[in-house]
Amino acid sequence: MANNSLLPLSVKALVIWLVLSGLGFYFQEAIGLALLPCFEVAVRMLAPGFSSSLKILQQNHDYVIELYVRLLQAVPVSSKLAFPAGKEFTASTHLMHALVPIVIEMTVLLTWPVPRFSQRLFLVAAGLVSALLICLLTTPTLLLGLIEINFQEAALSLNVIRPEPLVLTWMVYCEMGARWLLPVIAAIGCVCLQSLSIKTNKQTSVLNN
Amino acid sequence: MTALSKAQTQRLSPAIRLIIFVVCYLLISFSYLQIPDETLAHTVYYHGVTRVCADVINGLFPKESVAAFQNVLVSGQANLQIVRGCDGSGALFLLVSAIIAFPASVCWKLVGLVTGASLIYLINLIRIGGLYFIVVYRTDWFQLVHVYLAPSLIIILVCLFYAWWTGNTKTLAHGQ
Numbered sequence: 428m429a430n431n432s433l434l435p436l437s438v439k440a441l442v443i444w445l446v447l448s449g450l451g452f453y454f455q456e457a458i459g460l461a462l463l464p465c466f467e468v469a470v471r472m473l474a475p476g477f478s479s480s481l482k483i484l485q486q487n488h489d490y491v492i493e494l495y496v497r498l499l500q501a502v503p504v505s506s507k508l509a510f511p512a513g514k515e516f517t518a519s520t521h522l523m524h525a526l527v528p529i530v531i532e533m534t535v536l537l538t539w540p541v542p543r544f545s546q547r548l549f550l551v552a553a554g555l556v557s558a559l560l561i562c563l564l565t566t567p568t569l570l571l572g573l574i575e576i577n578f579q580e581a582a583l584s585l586n587v588i589r590p591e592p593l594v595l596t597w598m599v600y601c602e603m604g605a606r607w608l609l610p611v612i613a614a615i616g617c618v619c620l621q622s623l624s625i626k627t628n629k630q631t632s633v634l635n636n
Numbered sequence: 637m638t639a640l641s642k643a644q645t646q647r648l649s650p651a652i653r654l655i656i657f658v659v660c661y662l663l664i665s666f667s668y669l670q671i672p673d674e675t676l677a678h679t680v681y682y683h684g685v686t687r688v689c690a691d692v693i694n695g696l697f698p699k700e701s702v703a704a705f706q707n708v709l710v711s712g713q714a715n716l717q718i719v720r721g722c723d724g725s726g727a728l729f730l731l732v733s734a735i736i737a738f739p740a741s742v743c744w745k746l747v748g749l750v751t752g753a754s755l756i757y758l759i760n761l762i763r764i765g766g767l768y769f770i771v772v773y774r775t776d777w778f779q780l781v782h783v784y785l786a787p788s789l790i791i792i793l794v795c796l797f798y799a800w801w802t803g804n805t806k807t808l809a810h811g812q
Binding site for chain 1: 650654658661665668669720721725726727729730776779780783784785787788789791792795796799800803
């Protein structure tokens with residue numbers, strides 16, 4: 428990228444980030460409600476041992492996504508202790524936190540220089556699909572990871588080392604920064620996909636001629 | 637590095653570079669998770685974050701009387717704890733991995749790493765200082781800035797820095 432195009436690109440990126448952040452903030456409840464059924468499916472798939480439900484609650488000035496689970500079977504923590512079936516847990520996360528990957532990915536894709544409007548539309552469409560996938564990979568696992576922390580803490584209080592479940596490992600990775608890696612990778616993937624589609628179109632038109 | 641291996645490095649496909657980027661990120665992230673919490677809180681965050689932040693805030697706004705205690709910024713009006721992940725590490729690991737994966741000379745990569753790390757450190761200090769003032773004067777803005785605006789802005793700024801760095805790599809290559 429030429430240095431003289433970097434300043435307008437930076438201004439464009441910051442304006443897009445500001446607009447998307449504003450839209451995300453004002454429409455967070457609507458976006459959250461639209462995503463909720465997808466999150467519920469993901470939670471059920473990831474944790475078949477729980478009966479679960481998700482809802483969006485308003486707490487002070489913020490919205491949170493709350494996961495409520497009831498154990499369908501006992502969860503052993505050690506040889507001496509198990510959480511019995513029917514035991515209930517809740518975990519919650521800020522709704523805005525769930526929207527950050529979407530803002531990052533869409534800012535990159537809307538800033539990425541493309542010559543034609545159709546290419547921009549392609550990037551946005553691909554970006555929305557991949558952003559949904561990223562949300563499914565991050566928010567339900569975050570909530571389930573928080574539930575798993577209850578079991579880990581119970582084991583720790585008995586000086587028992589409980590093997591860390593995969594969902595908790597993934598959650599920790601995401602919260603330590605992989606949550607930012609995923610939208611960046613997804614944005615790169617969308618740009619590569621778009622370049623590939625342009626090449627394929629060119630080859631097709633050459634063959635047709 | 638020999639001329640042949642340099643040429644081979646330049647020829648790596650974008651897919652392989654993407655894999656290098658992700659693997660580097662995971663390795664650095666994994667190493668970071670091996671650092672004990674106590675080491676981070678008592679040593680790294682104290683010397684690198686809270687003490688510096690307290691000095692800067694006290695220098696600019698003496699009435700705040702902020703003190704650093706381990707990983708906590710303390711004053712009469714606020715108590716801000718810096719925990720693992722609130723240190724800009726996520727953005728730093730992204731940038732380091734992306735710089736390692738990009739075809740550039742070792743010297744230019746070092747320039748990118750040092751400049752980028754310094755930039756992220758500076759941005760993070762501003763973020764933590766800003767969060768301190770938000771806790772004190774606009775508590776209801778805290779979650780908005782902490783979990784929503786600051787993380788996305790830092791990543792966008794890092795992407796822009798990376799665009800500048802890669803752009804200048806090309807300029808150097810043409811100039812050589």
